[in-house]
Amino acid sequence: MEKIWLQQYQPGIPAEINSDCFPSLPAMLLDSVTRYADKPAAICAGIVLTHRDLDRLSAGFAAWLQSAGIGKGARVAVMLPNILQFPIAFFGILRAGMIAVGCNPLYTARELEHQLKDSGAEAIVVLDNLAAAHREVFGRTAIRCAIVTSPADQATLPALPYSAGAPPPASTGVIRLSDHCRPRQRHDHCVWVQRLSERNRNDHCRLSRGQGMRSDRS
Secondary structure (H helix, E strand, O other), X not given: OOOHHHHHOOOOOOOOOOOOOOOOHHHHHHHHHXXXXXXXXXXXXXXXXXXXXXXXXXXXXXXXXXXXXXXXXXXXXXXXXXXXXXXXXXXXXXXXXXXXXXXXXXXXXXXXXXXXXXXXXXXXXXXXXXXXXXXXXXXXXXXXXEEEEOHHHHHHHHHOOOOOOOOOOOOOOEXXXXXOOOOOOOOHHHHHHHOOOXXXXXXXXXXXXOOOOOOOOO
């Protein structure tokens, strides 16, 4: 097959990548946040999240997930649009040694229930308005904790301070993402990163099912 797309590559862009240079996706993330610490990782609604912010906040969220008693290999659903909380939640889940399950924010209740039951998700990161709309669905699945957020929370994320206390205990209710992505002390998250999961190339990182727009109405 002729690789005609290579004609569009800018000078210096390699035609192939070395997929063996990182043992896992979390390892690739840690390399990126270190190498590009002060460069933007994501921009949404004019709000900049640097790689350093992504490192700090995703590590804090990973630490909370572990402290909440959610074990390695557990499924955590992410039902978010393209906002800054998505990469924080996604990479936090991976860094905690868990499996991220993508859920389309446009899913109907029936579709979401099927997705959650099929994946066996134990927790979900979701927009607050969707959490309210689908609370009954969560009760019919293995979900025991809903971590909610809103687009307005984006403005506070880069400036979130370090928490002086211990990570919050496990919760069976609805809690806010911004309250649970703070490392306890400056540099404290490094301890978690070092022992996060012994994840290797054979471990699953993400469950991906049909994410297309579908409708219950026929």
